[in-house]
Structures are given as C-alpha cells and as structure tokens.
Amino acid sequence: MSNIDCNILIVEDEALMCELLGSFFTDKGYRVSFAHSGEEAIEQLKEESCALVLSDLRLPGMSGLELLARIQVDWPETVVIMMTAFGSISSAVEAMRLGAEDYISKPFQLDEILITVEKALERRSLRREVRELRAAVRERYNFSNIIGRSKPMQELFEVIKRLAARRDASALIIGSTGTGKELVARAIHYNSDRRDYPFIAINCSAIPETLLEAELFGHQKGTFTGATETRRGLIEEAQGGTVFLDEVNTISPNIQVKLLRVLQDHLVRRVGGRENIPVDVRFISATNQDLEEIVRKGDFRKDLYYRLNVVPVRLPDVKDRREDIPLLVSHFLEKFAKQHGEPVRRFSKEAMRILMTHNWPGNVRELENAVEHALTMSNDEILTPTDLPENVTNPDRDIIEEAAMDGASLAEMERRYILHMLKKMGGHQIKTAEALGIDRRTLYRRLRQYGITEVSAFTDAPIKRAVRASVQ
Ligand SMILES: Nc1ncnc2c1ncn2[C@@H]1O[C@H](COP(=O)(O)OP(=O)(O)OP(=O)(O)O)[C@@H](O)[C@H]1O
Ligand SMILES: [Mg+2]
Structure with a gap:
C-alpha cells in the first residue's frame, strides 16, 4: 500500500x-487536506472520502465526538484518530x-503521531483484506457452486438449506469418494450464521x-x-464455528467416548486438564463407509452415531445422476477457462x-480432473476423446484398480476381467478371446473354471451358446 492511497x-x-x-x-508521502471545523470536514468528505481523519476533540461548532459519530455512519471505511487535550482522558x-x-493526547511528538497513524492505517487495510477474503470464500461456497439439477441433487439442496438455517443441528454426510462431502460441509457452514467464525x-x-486426541481436545x-x-484443541479453536470430522468412521472407541x-454437554476437557471449557460449535461429520453397518458390528458407538447423525445428508454417485454430467462438464470448462x-x-x-x-468411480473429483486433463492436453477449441485421460477412455483399468483395492486374489481379478471383457464385447466370444489375447478354447476353460455358467447377465445369444458349449 503506498502512502498516496492514504489521504489524511x-x-x-x-x-x-x-x-x-x-x-x-x-x-512522509501522504496526501493531506485540511478542515477547520467539523462542518467543513463533512463537506470535504462529501467531495472525496478519505482513509483517515485526524481530528481535534475540541472544535468550534460541531464537536469532535459529533463529527466522529457522523463519520461512523456515513463513511464507515474511514478511520478516525482523536487528538485530545492533555488530561482529558475521559473524553x-x-x-x-x-x-x-485511537487517540493521542497533546502535546505529542511528531514521531509518536506517525506511529499512531501508521498503525491505524495498517489495521484498516487488514480489516479490508479480511472482509474481501471472507466475501470471496462465501462466494466460493455459495449453493450455486454445487452443481446438479437431478432429483437426488434437488433433494440434497433442500436438506442443506435447512441445515444452514439451523445453527446447531449435527449432520452426517454420507457419500463415496469425490462426491462433494467437504464442499457440502463448507457450503452449510458459510451459509449459516456461523459463517464469520472458523470452519x-x-x-x-x-x-x-x-495425536488426534490432543489435536481435537x-x-x-x-x-x-x-x-x-x-495448547487449545481444534474444537476450542473452532469456537462459534463448525468442526468438520472427515472419515469419522475411523475414530477409536476412546475418542468416541470423549467426543x-x-x-452432549458442550464442554471440552483438554488431555491432562481438569477444567471443563464451554464450547459452542456445530459438528458436521463425513463418512464414505456405511456407518450404520459399523455400528451394527459394534465398532462405533450407537449413542455417538445418533448424536452425529441428527440430519443425514446423502450424496449420490455421479453414475446415479448422469443427467447432471453435462452441467458439471460445462461448469468445470467455464471454471478453468476463467x-x-x-x-x-x-x-x-x-x-x-x-x-x-x-462410470466415474472417483465421482465429481474424477470428472473435474478429466476436464482439466483434456484442457491441458489440447489447444483446440473442440476437445476430442484422445484428450481425455486413459482411464476414462479405457476404463478396463478401473476393474484392475477396484480389484486391487478390494484385495482380490489374482484368480478373482482374472474372473472379473474376463466378465468385464465379455460384457464389453457384447458377449461375442471370439472377439473376447482376441481382446484377452487367448484362444477360444482357453476362454471356455476359464469360464468353466470360474463357474461362469449363469449367464443371464449376457443376453446376447452367442455367448450363451458359447458358455453352454463349454460346460457340456
Ligand atoms: N456438486 C458439485 N458441483 C461442483 N463441484 C463439485 C461437486 N461435488 C464435488 N465437487 C468438486 O469435486 C471435488 C471433490 O469434492 P470433495 O473434496 O468435497 O469430495 P469428498 O466427498 O470430500 O471426497 P473424499 O471422500 O475423497 O474426501 C472438489 O473439487 C469439489 O469442489
Ligand atoms: Mg473429503
């Protein structure tokens, strides 16, 4: 900030x-103007507002305090420093x-008033920065940035709007990876009256x-x-705001009790502490596992589950709301262009x-990455299939990745892959064998080996025949 922006x-x-x-x-490089009375000051401010007013408390006509009150109302961005007579502390x-x-009592050293002015201007600019950043964050988590018009998304909007309006209700967000759990949690926070407090x-x-215990409490x-x-824990740090417990299903029984x-009591006790500290926070949790099932198995406390899950929020997979894909795609194309x-x-x-x-196993995150990938790969106005990531154009990779994630054996992976290829080839056995790089007979043998005799999933006649032939 140059001094020239700061007229006094x-x-x-x-x-x-x-x-x-x-x-x-x-x-010192400031732009300075003068007024000899409060009334004159107001006339000047009407002409051009200024960053800082340095005013005497005692003025002819309108008093310094009256001027201050007027500036507060009409020029809230202007900061006022009062010069007071020695000894008039009460004023x-x-x-x-x-x-x-701030105020400064007369008589003063010039260096002294310079420091007072500089500090005041710095605080003013910090406040302005905070205000702008807050507005930007709020804009980012506006509901309109959560894309989707499908039925499940419309229902979701209803729920999150209701949650935003209720400052205390705990919410449990349930959704697969990349469905927008954190995005939704932030949107609830920034649209609630806790928005000016931490998330x-x-x-x-x-x-x-x-570590988690000490971090939280x-x-x-x-x-x-x-x-x-x-040290204060994160729950205390969030005072007034929202605590987002991501992957809440993984917390240990010991922390479950404390949470x-x-x-229940809105009190926090630090690890090793004796004091109960009152906290006013809202809890929003997220899980990508079926928490109800985990409760049934006895790995998650039922009472805590009910406390966290006052309002359940279910996020649909992208594959269950395909009609939203064009909207999401244009949203990301526009976002990256901007x-x-x-x-x-x-x-x-x-x-x-x-x-x-x-199939978008990585949901919206995967889709967003695919759009960004295509934009990076090509300079053309129209993006083609070759610009898309390999695992989107060639989803065979997903099958392998999924099997690896499930900890499937090699045989199980082979079984899934053969089934996948059969489907992809529309049940055509020769094409399937070719795509797999094996001969037809080997394919039949494998089908028999993996017990793929129930072929109702493949309605195509050729494969039915093929499998039947292989079983005989
Ligand atoms: N409905 C949506 N509209 C626009 N962007 C979305 C939507 N859902 C998710 N996103 C974007 O997708 C990305 C992933 O979202 P987010 O991190 O909230 O997912 P998540 O459910 O928390 O994932 P994970 O389980 O992997 O932590 C983010 O960049 C987010 O902005
Ligand atoms: Mg997340």
Missing part, C-alpha cells in the same frame, strides 16, 4: 498546528467507545490416535513428552458420449 484529513482550528502536521505528513475514552480507532476440517483417518502442559506448553461428551483467462472450450460429440457413459 486534518480537522483542527489552530492554523499553526494544521501547518505543522500538514507539512510533516506531506513529507478520549468516550471517543474510543464511539468507535475512534475447521479434521481428517480423522490421517492422524494417529494419540488440546492438552495441558507436561501431560506427555513433547507437551511443553498448554460424545462434547456433543482461472486461466482463456475462452471457454467444449467437448466433441464423441468425447461427450464417453463422459456420459463412463
């Missing part, structure tokens, strides 16, 4: 004082109470148990090695067909 209006009826301050601040206190940024996200599975000095000072206490300052591009018909039919 000096309101002072003593000519000598005006001259002194004026030449001093002009030397200075009154000025501060009315919203003056703190904690990935419960990423932190080892002992804080700790008292000396409780364990490394606890060299008393339950916080949810980010890179480029004109918006689009996908060819064939590329769009692939995007519409892909």
